[in-house]
Amino acid sequence: xxxxxxxxxxxxxxxxxxRDHRDRLQLEFVRTARKYWSAFAAADTTGQKLTYGRMxxxxxxxxxxxxxxxxxxxAVGTLLPASVWSAVTNIALYMAGRMPVNLNFTIxxxxxxxxxxxxxxxxxxxxxxxLEKAGLEERPGMVFLEELRLELTSADKAAAIVLARLTPxxxxxRWFSGPASTTSPLAxxxxxxGSTGVPKGVMLTHNNILSxxxxxxxxxxxxxxxxxxxxxxxxxxxxxTGTFWFPLLMGAGVAYHPNPMDAKxxxxxxxxxxxxxxxxxxxxxxxxxxxxxxxxFASLKYAIVGAEKLRRQVADEFREKxxxxxxxxxxxxxxxxxxxxxxxxFTDERGRHIGNRPGSVGHPIPGISAKxxxxxxxxxxxxxxxxxxxxQGPSMMVGYLDQPQRTAEAMRNGxxxxxxxxxxxxxxxxxxxxxxxxxxxxxxxxxxxxRVEDAINAILGDSVSIVTGVPDAAKGERLVAFYARxxxxxxxxxxxxxxxxxxxxxxPRRDNLVPLEAIPTLGTGKADLRRIKQMAIEHSGPxxx
Numbered sequence: 001x002x003x004x005x006x007x008x009x010x011x012x013x014x015x016x017x018x019r020d021h022r023d024r025l026q027l028e029f030v031r032t033a034r035k036y037w038s039a040f041a042a043a044d045t046t047g048q049k050l051t052y053g054r055m056x057x058x059x060x061x062x063x064x065x066x067x068x069x070x071x072x073x074x075a076v077g078t079l080l081p082a083s084v085w086s087a088v089t090n091i092a093l094y095m096a097g098r099m100p101v102n103l104n105f106t107i108x109x110x111x112x113x114x115x116x117x118x119x120x121x122x123x124x125x126x127x128x129x130x131l132e133k134a135g136l137e138e139r140p141g142m143v144f145l146e147e148l149r150l151e152l153t154s155a156d157k158a159a160a161i162v163l164a165r166l167t168p169x170x171x172x173x174r175w176f177s178g179p180a181s182t183t184s185p186l187a188x189x190x191x192x193x194g195s196t197g198v199p200k201g202v203m204l205t206h207n208n209i210l211s212x213x214x215x216x217x218x219x220x221x222x223x224x225x226x227x228x229x230x231x232x233x234x235x236x237x238x239x240x241t242g243t244f245w246f247p248l249l250m251g252a253g254v255a256y257h258p259n260p261m262d263a264k265x266x267x268x269x270x271x272x273x274x275x276x277x278x279x280x281x282x283x284x285x286x287x288x289x290x291x292x293x294x295x296x297f298a299s300l301k302y303a304i305v306g307a308e309k310l311r312r313q314v315a316d317e318f319r320e321k322x323x324x325x326x327x328x329x330x331x332x333x334x335x336x337x338x339x340x341x342x343x344x345x346f347t348d349e350r351g352r353h354i355g356n357r358p359g360s361v362g363h364p365i366p367g368i369s370a371k372x373x374x375x376x377x378x379x380x381x382x383x384x385x386x387x388x389x390x391x392q393g394p395s396m397m398v399g400y401l402d403q404p405q406r407t408a409e410a411m412r413n414g415x416x417x418x419x420x421x422x423x424x425x426x427x428x429x430x431x432x433x434x435x436x437x438x439x440x441x442x443x444x445x446x447x448x449x450x451r452v453e454d455a456i457n458a459i460l461g462d463s464v465s466i467v468t469g470v471p472d473a474a475k476g477e478r479l480v481a482f483y484a485r486x487x488x489x490x491x492x493x494x495x496x497x498x499x500x501x502x503x504x505x506x507x508p509r510r511d512n513l514v515p516l517e518a519i520p521t522l523g524t525g526k527a528d529l530r531r532i533k534q535m536a537i538e539h540s541g542p543x544x545x
Contacts, residue, residue, distance in 0.1 A: 024206050025187055026094035027251050030056065033164070036251040039214055039224045043273065045265060046257035048084035053164065058088050061160035063095030065151050066125075069143060075099050075119045075189065079126040079136070081258030082233050085145060087244055089125055090234065095176055101189050102235040104199070105136060106523030111199050115191045118201050118401055141212055189401055190333050201401030202237075208336040211394035213513070215244050215365040219343045220302055222246070222277060227253040227299075231260035234522055236328040237337035239307060242279045252277075260284045260525065265538045267292030274299040280527035282326070283464070286314050289321060297322045304329050304341060306361075307526050309432070309450070313462060315358060330432060331363030334416055336395035340364045340430050350366065360429035368393035371415075372424055375436070378412065389422035390415035427498050440469030442476040447506050452479060460485050460495045464519050466527050467508070468536045479508040480536035486515040514539055 033041075033056035043049040050058065070076055076098045080086040086102075093100040101119050103112060116124070116139075124142045131138060163172065178185050187206040191199040212234075222228075228247040232239030247254040255273040257265055260280060266288060267277070278285075282305050303318070303326050310328040318326045329341035340363035343355040355363070364370045372387040373380055381387045392415045399407035410417055421434040438449040449467040456465040465483040472478040483493065490513035498505050520528040520535070 003190040004489065005291075023210065024094065024185070025209060025249075026091060026176055027173055028210065029091060030060075030164075030172055030176070031169070032249055032251050036224055039251060040227070040253040041248065042084045042087055042254050042256065043083075044083045045232075045258075046083065050084060050088075053542045055088060055091070056164045057157075057160045059091035060095055060163050061152055061156045062088065062092035062148070063504060064147060064156045064159065066098065067096040069148070070096065070098055070123050070152075073098060073122055073456070074451060075101050075121050077103050077116060077119070077121040077124040077141075078103050078234070079103050079105055079128060079130070079142075080145075080234070081134075082239060082256045083258060084231050084256060085127070086234050087248070087254075087256070089145065090244070093125075094178075097178055097471050099186055099188060101191075102233070102240065103192055104233075104523065105134060107191075107199060109137070115199055115201065118191075119189050160519075166255055168315055186398070188240065190235065190240060192333060200263055200403060200406065202333045203398040203401055204333075204336050205398060208397065209241055209245055210249075211367060212241050212336045212338055212365075213249055215395070216242075216246055216338060216341075217250060217366050218366050219341065220277070222250045222252045222254075224251045226250075226276045226301075227255055227273045228277045228279070229266070229270055230254045230256040231258075231266060231280060232525075233258070236523075237333040238279060238331070241336060241496070242304075247277075261287055263287045263291035267296040270299065271296040276301040278303040280305055282310045282314050283308065283521065283525050285318060285326060286462075289314070289317055294323075300324055302344075303327060306330060306341075311457060312358070325356060327356060328358075328361050332418060334397045334410065335368070335393070336390060336397065338365055338395075339368055339370065339391050339418075354427065357425075357427070357429045360425075360431050362430065363428050364391070364393075364430070368395070370424065370430060372422055376423060383426050384423050386421055386423045388436070389418045389420045389430070389432070392416060439478060442469075442472075442475050442477050442479070442505055445505060447479065449479070452481065452502065452508070455497060455502050456481060456483055456493065457502050459493060459500070460488060466519050466532055468529065468533050470533075470536050470540045478512065478540075479506070480512045480514065480539060481508045482514045482516050482519060482532060482535070484516055484519050486517055488515065490515065512540070 033052040037053040039052055041050050041052040076093050078089055078100055090100045101121060103115060122141050124139060125145060126142055128144050128146055185206060187209050189201045191201050228243050230243035232243050234240050234244055243254060255269050255275060257269055261284060276299055278300055285305055303324055305326050306329040309453050310326060315326045327342040329338060331337035333341045340362045345355050346353055368391060371380055371393045372385060375388045390412060396416055419436050420432050422430055422432050424430050434448045434450045439446045440457055442531045452467045453465045460483060463527055465481055466477055467481045469477040469479055490510055493513050494510040520531045522528050
């Protein structure tokens with residue numbers, strides 16, 4: 001279903017700001033910084049706080065140093081938490097004519113090495129203090145920002161001031177646009193979390209990121225009076241677009257903190273900077289419910305969540321405590337990343353329009369088309385029919401780095417195959433029902449993991465569960481379910497599941513109901529499916545390895 005039904009505002013028909021091949025993220029930032037020179041731009045919990053003017057001067061000065069330090073290099077890695085320095089370093093790399101690749105430091109040493117090798121990275125910008133705090137080992141090619149700052153000369157600082165304040169924009173465009181021969185230059189490579197396999201490098205252009213920002217700006221009108229809470233790392237696509245480029249291209253501020261589960265500090269940060277936009281995950285928001293007061297979150301206008309299914313109980317409790325809705329959204333790195341999002345209802349000359357439908361992930365954002373097709377034949381399905389979700393739009397990736405076969409598998413005649421099973425209702429709201437990769441074939445029947453998780457969560461209430469499959473000699477696969485309520489005995493949960501309406505074939509065995517203190521997660525807040533699979537294999541014994 002790629003066109004809006006009658007009665008729904010045609011968001012896709014709205015004009016998206018025209019861009020040509022010369023536009024770059026760094027040029028848009030220069031324009032924003034000059035316009036809001038003295039306005040608050042970014043702060044973090046280390047005490048750093050910058051106006052737009054200071055941020056632009058700092059990025060230009062650091063960019064001169066980085067250009068000298070990385071001659072002939074294209075991709076330069078960063079290994080930094082969500083912070084002011086992470087944002088400045090990314091902008092500085094663009095000013096130096098380099099492409100930043102924000103490396104995921106939570107995926108393990110082997111996967112990190114694979115990402116570095118795939119991207120051809122020689123230099124990694126990081127911080128000694130961060131490495132020590134994160135327990136990461138020093139690697140060849142690392143350059144430390146604490147030491148790099150000492151290389152800034154008086155000439156660098158003076159040139160940065162002149163460039164930032166006095167140089168005409170045509171010259172800025174000429175000097176800082178990057179290679180003129182490249183009509184669709186890469187803005188970054190974002191590596192997948194590796195939750196279901198080896199990380200893939202998703203290649204995104206400047207236009208991919210800019211078009212996603214433009215679309216979000218049409219739904220959420222953010223400006224100098226707004227402040228984003230930046231708790232997602234820049235190696236996460238929602239962090240890179242949503243809490244880095246989106247606020248800094250809108251003239252809004254952003255307050256960073258590297259640990260999204262540190263609810264006490266998050267609450268204090270929101271209160272201190274009067275944050276109005278929260279972009280997070282349901283798991284993180286559930287933690288905030290326990291520690292953050294109503295007064296601390298009183299300034300929030302929007303709270304958007306994604307990366308995992310929003311449970312109704314969390315949504316209801318958040319609304320009751322803080323007086324605003326958790327707006328569930330949906331996306332993936334391959335779409336830079338936002339595909340759909342719920343937003344507050346609005347009224348125009350045509351009447352009142354519903355923008356938020358609980359249980360859905362919202363309408364496609366402006367410029368994005370979505371349709372549901374038969375998994376086997378590719379035939380378009382009708383309203384409210386579940387099938388494979390395909391999406392397309394200007395934010396769609398170039399492809400996977402050095403993996404043309406995987407790129408070809410993901411693309412279907414100009415559409416990206418999400419791997420998600422979804423339905424689209426008569427008003428255009430998208431409902432995600434499962435992932436193709438999160439099924440187990442048991443006794444010839446496809447069993448959806450999410451349905452089993454929903455049943456367990458309904459029994460346990462506030463808990464989180466995760467289901468995976470392991471090989472079984474008799475039935476092909478069998479399910480192992482982990483759940484974060486260790487005080488509940490597996491026998492008790494088993495009895496309740498037997499009394500539910502789940503088909504008997506779908507039930508994990510009693511000895512495959514495994515209580516944990518907490519479900520393993522990645523730094524992005526998603527369940528660590530690779531680790532969970534390995535835990536299930538270890539639990540089930542060597543016969544399934």
